[in-house]
Amino acid sequence: MAVQAPSIPQPRSQTLWALAWRRFRKHKLALAALVYVCLLIAVALFAPILAPYDPTAQPLSGDLASQYFQLPSAQHWLGTDELGRDVFSRILYGARIEMLVGFTAALVSLFIGMVLGILAGYFSGRPFRFYQGPLAQGSSWQPLGFALWRVISWVIFYGLLYFIADLAWTLAGDGVRAFLGGERGGHWFALLGLVVSWGAVLAAGIWGLFAKFGLDLDVVLSRFIDFILTIPSLPLLLVLSALLRDSQGAVGQWAQATLGPAASVLIIITVLVIFGWISTARLVRGAVLSLREQDFVTAAQALGSSEVRVMFRHLLPNVTAPLVINTTLEVGNAILSESILSYLGFGIQEPVPSWGNMLSRAQDYLFSAPHLLFAPGIMIFLTILAFNYLGDGLRDALDPRSRL
Amino acid sequence: MFAYTVRRLLQIIPLMFAASIVIFTLLALQPGDPTDELRQANPRITQEQLEALRHAYGLDQPIYIRYFKWLGRALQGDFGQSRQYAVPAAQKVFGERLPNTLILSGSAFLLALCVAIPVGIFSAVRQYSLADNIVTTLTFLGFSVPVFVLGIFLLYTFAVWLPDKIPGFPAFPPVAEVPYTPFSEVRSGTTSFWIFLRNWAWNLVLPVVALSLIQMASWTRFMRGSMLEVLNLDFVRTARSKGLSERTILYKHALRNALIPIVTLVGLSIPGVLAGAVVTESVFSYQGMGRLILDSLISKDYNVAMAALAMLALITAIFNLVADLLYAVVDPRIRYS
Numbered sequence: 001m002a003v004q005a006p007s008i009p010q011p012r013s014q015t016l017w018a019l020a021w022r023r024f025r026k027h028k029l030a031l032a033a034l035v036y037v038c039l040l041i042a043v044a045l046f047a048p049i050l051a052p053y054d055p056t057a058q059p060l061s062g063d064l065a066s067q068y069f070q071l072p073s074a075q076h077w078l079g080t081d082e083l084g085r086d087v088f089s090r091i092l093y094g095a096r097i098e099m100l101v102g103f104t105a106a107l108v109s110l111f112i113g114m115v116l117g118i119l120a121g122y123f124s125g126r127p128f129r130f131y132q133g134p135l136a137q138g139s140s141w142q143p144l145g146f147a148l149w150r151v152i153s154w155v156i157f158y159g160l161l162y163f164i165a166d167l168a169w170t171l172a173g174d175g176v177r178a179f180l181g182g183e184r185g186g187h188w189f190a191l192l193g194l195v196v197s198w199g200a201v202l203a204a205g206i207w208g209l210f211a212k213f214g215l216d217l218d219v220v221l222s223r224f225i226d227f228i229l230t231i232p233s234l235p236l237l238l239v240l241s242a243l244l245r246d247s248q249g250a251v252g253q254w255a256q257a258t259l260g261p262a263a264s265v266l267i268i269i270t271v272l273v274i275f276g277w278i279s280t281a282r283l284v285r286g287a288v289l290s291l292r293e294q295d296f297v298t299a300a301q302a303l304g305s306s307e308v309r310v311m312f313r314h315l316l317p318n319v320t321a322p323l324v325i326n327t328t329l330e331v332g333n334a335i336l337s338e339s340i341l342s343y344l345g346f347g348i349q350e351p352v353p354s355w356g357n358m359l360s361r362a363q364d365y366l367f368s369a370p371h372l373l374f375a376p377g378i379m380i381f382l383t384i385l386a387f388n389y390l391g392d393g394l395r396d397a398l399d400p401r402s403r404l
Numbered sequence: 405m406f407a408y409t410v411r412r413l414l415q416i417i418p419l420m421f422a423a424s425i426v427i428f429t430l431l432a433l434q435p436g437d438p439t440d441e442l443r444q445a446n447p448r449i450t451q452e453q454l455e456a457l458r459h460a461y462g463l464d465q466p467i468y469i470r471y472f473k474w475l476g477r478a479l480q481g482d483f484g485q486s487r488q489y490a491v492p493a494a495q496k497v498f499g500e501r502l503p504n505t506l507i508l509s510g511s512a513f514l515l516a517l518c519v520a521i522p523v524g525i526f527s528a529v530r531q532y533s534l535a536d537n538i539v540t541t542l543t544f545l546g547f548s549v550p551v552f553v554l555g556i557f558l559l560y561t562f563a564v565w566l567p568d569k570i571p572g573f574p575a576f577p578p579v580a581e582v583p584y585t586p587f588s589e590v591r592s593g594t595t596s597f598w599i600f601l602r603n604w605a606w607n608l609v610l611p612v613v614a615l616s617l618i619q620m621a622s623w624t625r626f627m628r629g630s631m632l633e634v635l636n637l638d639f640v641r642t643a644r645s646k647g648l649s650e651r652t653i654l655y656k657h658a659l660r661n662a663l664i665p666i667v668t669l670v671g672l673s674i675p676g677v678l679a680g681a682v683v684t685e686s687v688f689s690y691q692g693m694g695r696l697i698l699d700s701l702i703s704k705d706y707n708v709a710m711a712a713l714a715m716l717a718l719i720t721a722i723f724n725l726v727a728d729l730l731y732a733v734v735d736p737r738i739r740y741s
Binding site for chain 2 (some may be wrong): 004227229230231232233234235236238239240242243336339340343344345359362363365367370373377381384385388389392
């Protein structure tokens with residue numbers, strides 16, 4: 001019980017984030033990683049201003065042979081590649097792609113994993129039905145007949161969701177295109193579009209299967225995750241992105257027609273999200289399963305908070321710390337997966353530069369132009385390293401007990 | 405324990421069933437079929453001939469019927485014909501490439517274990533010493549090098565740079581296009597067994613090092629952490645106060661307990677090793693299953709891709725089971741029922 005004692009000076013109270021920042025500052029390498037990541041984001045945002053050349057411009061005049069495979073010089077800081085393009089500019093624009101793919105894939109995965117994890121954890125063992133409005137069975141308000149209303153409501157609901165998803169996907173495509181074209185703010189549209197379109201699809205799934213028929217989301221989700229984890233994911237990523245990007249197929253044609261050169265970027269993000277949300281969902285589900293038994297949840301329920309309020313105002317803030325750490329590591333993972341896929345030829349396609357496909361091209365000239373290897377290789381390594389150190393520092397700062 | 409093993413083995417069946425449905429559907433949805441290539445190769449082929457071919461391949465049927473036909477034949481060991489190599493897909497995958505992949509990932513696995521466990525113990529025993537700090541930093545670096553970046557730089561260093569700088573430096577094969585002298589030459593007597601073995605090992609060095617590094621780093625980190633945790637427990641203090649030698653305490657009391665979480669981790673990282681093998685094989689053009697999956701996806705050789713992917717899923721499922729069983733062997737407190 002708090003005893004009133006105004007004469008005693010109270011210790012200065014600190015928020016969680018202030019405490020975390022104090023702990024984070026002690027981890028020098030994580031601090032360096034944070035600076036590096038901020039620089040990288042700045043480079044990604046301002047690449048059109050910083051880059052001395054157009055990353056896709058090839059020399060068309062003069063002595064062409066001497067303009068290919070140039071060693072680093074004052075004009076071309078990192079030399080030129082096999083088509084005479086400036087490697088430094090391509091690295092800068094590559095940073096743009098890496099950051100866009102990494103952050104977008106991680107944030108969309110975070111969003112999906114968080115929602116599914118909370119729902120699965122909170123409603124575990126207690127199938128839920130939201131469908132209890134005026135149109136529910138046994139309700140007295142059925143002016144046009146129950147079946148007809150039901151059909152109409154479904155059509156309206158799914159029609160609306162489809163419309164939203166379609167609009168958002170187009171928006172995402174426009175955003176990525178604008179981003180690639182060097183316009184400002186494109187990444188926000190891309191992110192917003194992806195979140196909304198994926199959210200609409202997800203809402204349709206949850207509504208249709210769980211809220212309507214009262215399935216136990218946790219059972220379905222856990223089985224699904226167990227199943228996914230037994231399949232080797234990299235080959236599956238390859239198969240999926242081959243399916244989506246093949247220009248002969250229906251999906252590929254549609255993607256090429258609606259998105260143009262941005263297609264490979266959006267496809268890679270989608271493929272990464274398909275596997276990326278799983279770790280977040282597992283994390284949140286596990287945490288919520290134990291949190292929901294605690295007294296503060298019972299108290300909130302006893303005070304009459306709605307389920308949604310309990311989930312998002314009471315449970316969610318308690319999983320913020322592990323979520324922040326997980327998402328940071330997830331950005332690094334997404335960049336890693338993207339560069340692997342691009343290296344294998346299933347990711348970002350030429351002429352859009354990404355560090356993965358630059359490295360893949362450079363390997364073809366291992367003997368004749370080894371200097372092309374260093375810039376993309378070192379950038380991939382440093383970036384993954386920075387996100388790992390950042391995640392490590394955040395874990396020390398936010399979750400000191402979990403230290404192994 | 406026996407009943408548990410049998411039950412888990414039986415659970416693999418529905419799992420493989422579901423996995424094969426997913427993989428088959430994804431592959432069947434891939435655009436383009438083998439008749440496309442025939443049409444490109446021979447522009448005068450008629451529509452009727454194409455239809456007849458599609459009928460002969462069974463491509464005119466719906467996906468689920470094709471799946472059950474495939475399943476029926478696959479259960480009898482017939483995975484169809486490889487269109488790219490003109491041999492049965494089963495022979496290509498199981499006879500030729502699977503052993504190569506198992507050798508590569510198995511060697512990398514052993515190398516990682518042989519380095520990680522001693523180094524982890526050493527680092528834990530000398531916590532916060534200079535050596536420990538170096539090990540910890542190195543593991544963090546190793547953990548962050550993507551396997552293909554490491555592979556390319558190893559190639560550059562040992563196949564291009566060093567042979568260039570140091571005359572007489574034995575160049576590692578930059579591209580293992582023919583991975584080693586085929587064993588048939590040994591059988592026919594043209595090559596001695598030792599030369600075969602030497603070529604073979606020589607080709608394996610760089611891929612194995614590249615593949616093992618990430619696992620090596622993460623296992624060392626875990627081994628160190630797990631050992632440190634155990635060394636702080638009461639029973640270790642009891643053992644010390646009994647006057648046991650440090651050696652007995654470390655290897656007989658602490659190590660066995662510290663190994664328990666490592667066994668799970670090692671089991672769980674087997675899919676990671678296999679996925680890494682896919683990438684490593686492409687970097688070094690090593691003729692294994694991962695390379696085969698990539699090639700067959702590019703050339704639309706779906707019988708081979710299906711057989712290889714199903715095999716990879718089965719290996720993953722089996723090793724997950726092995727990890728769980730090993731867990732019980734290492735930790736006698738665990739009883740499965």
